[in-house]
Amino acid sequence: MEIMLSSSILDELTKMNISAIAYSTLALLAIWVVHWTYRWRNPKCNNGVLPPGSMGLPLIGETLQLTIPSPSLDLHPFINTRIKRYGSIFKTSIAGRPVVVSADPDFNTFLLKHEKKLIEPWSMDTTAKVFGQELQNSKRYTRNIALNHFGVEAIRKLKLLPQMETFIRLALLKWSTQDSIELKTTGISMTVDFASNQIFSGDLEDSSSTIGNMYKDLLQGLMSFPINLPGTTYHKCMQVQKKVNEAMREVLRKRMSGRGGRHQEAEDLLEHLIKDMESMEFLSEDFAVHLLFGLLFVASDSVSTALAFIFKLLAEHPNVLEELTAEHETILKNRENPDAPLTWEEYKSMTFTLQVINEILRLVNTAPGLFRRAITDIPINGYTIPSGWVILIAVSALHLNPDTFEDPLAFNPWRWQKIDQSSAAKHFMPFGYGLKQCAGAEYARAFLSFFIHVLVTNYKWERVKRCRIVRAPIIRFPDGFHFKISKKT
Template sequence: METMLSSSSILDELTKINILAIAYSTLALLAIFIAHWTYKWRNPKCNNGVLPPGSMGLPLIGETLQLIIPSPSLDLHPFINTRIKRYGSIFKTSIAGRPVVVSADPDFNNFLLKHDKKLIEPWTMDTNAKVFGQELQNSKRYSRHIALNHFGAEAIRKLKLLPQMETLIRLTLDKWSTQDSVELKTTAISMTVDFASNQIFSGDLENSSSRIGNMYKDLLQGLMSFPINLPGTTYHKCMQVQKKVSGVMREALRKRMNGRAGRQQEEADLVEHLIKDMESMEFLSEDFAVQLLFGLLFVASDSVSTALAFAFKLLAEHPNVLEELTAEHETILKNRENPDAPLTWEEYKSMTFTLQVINEVLRLVNTAPGLFRRAITDIPINGYTIPSGWVILIAVSALHLNPDTFEDPLTFNPWRWQMGTGEEMQTCESSYHKISRWISLQDLKEDLIIKESTTCNPYTMD
């Protein structure tokens, strides 16, 4: 009996040892696999050359968290600034699980933009593509056309948008004057969304525009998040907001389509233009129309409100600029026969110092980290290679804050934009306009900047 018990105990011990051995072996293999995978992640291969220097960060996460942390100053974002000092103006990294090369080299950036569709193609982060719809990303030419048709310079002049803008701003300022304090960016979002929705829908969203403005604020927080659509995540909240806003716009679009017969021709707005084009253009589906309307209001809510908020801040900190700006506008009022007359196109065009202030605000306030593109072929640069398929982040802020182009680049100095004939002024104008116009409507104004480039470039196509 004792012998049988002893044998049974031995078998039990051997079984435990085998289980432990299997567990330890599995853990060891898993550790080896993770170590090997981590090594491959941090040291990606380039078949046709050497990758630019840099770090890929943590597996899957990469260096996304460092990029999305808000910058405490107007200087280059710390994520870009520290890596330029460490690796140079072109470096590799990983954002939201994607291998990325960041370029802060103005000449190389200009070279890339001049060869758009040959070396690179438009690309958006996975989050943006799902929020705004891939169809919209693939039909930017039409998006640009219809946006400029209703919000471009000619539209402002012919459709008499200036008086409407002036009325809205007067009403907003009157409302602000009754409050102890104003959260400027939030109220600016509401103001711009109200105006844009009225131009797009002609009042069809009158009872929803304020609610949409608030929802767009929540949407912004999710655009740089990881596309994990689980309850409680920022991305999930972002997608819920997208569904709600799109639902409101889809309902307004269908209501308009069903009631077009009785609508007056002079009331034609962007939605009316879109519906008319849907009758003759096959790619203009209802889903595309909703995505386009969603994207247009987002542009209005984000970039314009950010620029306005910073403009107020900069003017408050520079009373000499505010004084000259005020003097220019008071001169316009004094020259009027009727001081209460609405703003005219001629008066708007005469605001030379106002334009200088706007240029300087846009130079300092970068409303986006840069332009995302994807390499469609291997691209050699300074002895390195950007592999085909890699994402390229063109850091436009590096040009705006380049001391070789702008003297004292962090100084708010609208007078630097005065018309001049000196070489420095010509360089300033040319270099700035090569890229700056891509910022606020970068997804709608494809190909504009490429045609305006004037600076000689050392990079050439083979």
């Protein structure tokens, strides 16, 4: 009896000890979670005070708030509400990264002027994975080869302008035979087709239309949370990247092996890249594929979005269309040969056209901003941005700032007649800043200018159905962007 009682007591004591251990473990875990959450929301800054703001939830930060669709061209609420609450510089966390967002034009200019001393280029984890981190590590080469084939001198010397005009005329003629077209996806396919011809000399043409369609899916994944699970936007983005890269890798290998059929005569970007691969050790096959992929994307995305808005905004503002048409008809009247192709001088004479393009780029803001990373502690207005933190230069906030642009949501190309170059450089950055702006900036402006020329002198258009636009924070068209295009009689 005593033995049985002692055994029972021991069992109870054992259970009590196990329960105590379990409760203690849970208590310690709860304390650790609370402490970890507190440290997440209150990160330390060893050499000063962090800017005001919120770090959001552990791990995901405030990523969800950033990607909530907003049915307006206005500044995304994520940035707008925080500027009102914290000021033009605030901290947050995006996709698990500590970030300082700056909508201060003076500070932004200061940072960009001291690139490599205070900051360095940086990409979101999703973007780095899609385009390849090695592109960031070899940015100088990437920029140089892009300038050689899409920069100002390339446009002038390689007879890119006549090719642009011919290509645009054929595209618009084809569009005019259809009952309606969806402008964003069609615009992506068109710009991808043209850019791929400059890069691959037609070697990718069997895949270009498919690639153009896939690139629109890619864009939606760039600002997604990097969880690579089936069904997620990021997973779809990575699948698109894989398919496009496979097609480009196949073209690269064929050209290198001499089976591409054009390698001896081609003077395209791909041939340039292959020749450099023979003498530059860092130019691996993977690097080349990522470079080709990135260049094709950059050459198509912002241009295709701007093209869609050309139709929308000109249809809604007949006074702008009237002055624009007059400018281009004057160009035709002043020619000896009305059927001659557009020249560089005529392109540079399109004063009002470039004002229209500036205004479209200002309103559209195809990217949320410029990402950089602090390489040293940076003091600003009594605060400190720690080394290693990401800085988002909120370009959209600059473009829609009412202190700079009166009635910022109004489409008013004439406002650019009063804006001087020094002010524009600080407050208007659709392609980056100064001499370090995107290598394809002039290419994009020229393509849009030529498109407008052919459009307003030869065609009319009307909206087929309502165009719903959301900013999340990248511009999207949930129901498509449908217009009917017809030849002028």
